[in-house]
Amino acid sequence: MAMVTNEWMTVQAAAEHLGVSADTIRRWEKKGLIRAKRGKHGERLFEQPELRRVAEQGQNSSGVWKQLKAEQGTVSLIELFCGAGGLALGLHNAGLESKLLVDFDKDAIQTLQSNRPEWNSVKASVTEIDLHEYEGKVDVMAGGFPCQAFSYAGKQLGFEDTRGTLFYDFARLVSQVKPKMVLAENVKGLLSHDGGKTLETILNILDEMGYEASYKLMRSQFLDVPQKRERLIIMATRKELGLKHLFPEEKRYTVSLRAAIQDAPPSDGQEYSESKKTIMSLVPPGGYWRDLPDDLQKQYMGGSYFLGGGKTGMARRLSWDEPSLTLTCNPAQKQTERCHPEETRPLSVREYARIQCFPDDWEFSGSTSSKYKQIGNAVPVNLGYHVGLAVRTVLGNPASKADLPAELVSGTKWVPTHQND
């Protein structure tokens, strides 16, 4: 029987509510177009407002692929862990001014230096730098520090207790620069990492350092990015400024893979081995290993065949009419194949770049595999742009001339837990 619990609905109830089949609801969830949580018995549960939005968005893939831009503002920026510049370029397109970019990857810094020689891009480990010279001179300090576990020994951690992690160094440099805003970007997994304790510790330490924080999970496919890619954005501002935190609101359309790559420039890229080519040639657009004949399914999946679970990323051929699946650092890897919708080959470097919204003249340095890695690691440029517009509004310098300004919404405000102990 269809059950409704508060705002949460079972597959059946959701289907009745929207007048679509239960299979349609399951398909939307599988395609990453709708978020579900698991109930006590492992059943999928859906929230009503999310269902309503998806009912409209799911049918509308009318977005165009373009670089979004705003006029230059007055907000200045340092970015740590900047990689090849996905977030940096997005924030720049939103009108922020880069003062310093730091990463220890040689190719990523070379990419930035050759594309934007006027930016101050420095190859260094974040663990080894000192930024006292920037104290009070920079508005925003951004960074996607890698998500690492802290060791607790049964206690709540303060800043000094996180020594040895990259978050520690990020926080150490924030305490030197004292920016108005800290902008951290991370994978969705940070929300549940170590049962939520890692995020809790990070937000409590920001509070201890004088920053109030909010966070929001952003779904790139609804923010002018032709890709299903979720990123957690944490925004924290100095408490004495009393600023209201805002995040971009999702649009009611998506951008299809076709719109993104159909006219991508020619480019280098990986190739499949002959045996993999034979397998992938049998998978239709939008299909995956389940579309192979049964004997080839067993041969291709090996032991995983009997393990159950969807594994819908394996032997995956992308579909023209939807946003791409999340790009990884290697389009030919077995668990995460990203095969071109028609041609039997992995997506090329330039197609990868288009899907992450880098412009065609953004040249990546290094070997082909290093290029894929730099692109696969990036924050989609247009996601960075939308976040950048929100940052400008929060800091009192909203863009007056901007392509597609999103509506802004609140995130989840962090209530420090250490005050309640």
Ligand SMILES: C[S@@+](CC[C@H](N)C(=O)[O-])C[C@H]1O[C@@H](n2cnc3c(N)ncnc32)[C@H](O)[C@@H]1O
């Ligand atoms: C997820 S990527 C950042 C992507 C970037 N924000 C973008 O949008 O393109 C993380 C980056 O952290 C860098 N990194 C990891 N440890 C580092 C360290 N100790 N010092 C400097 N950079 C580091 C890696 O080289 C990698 O480029």
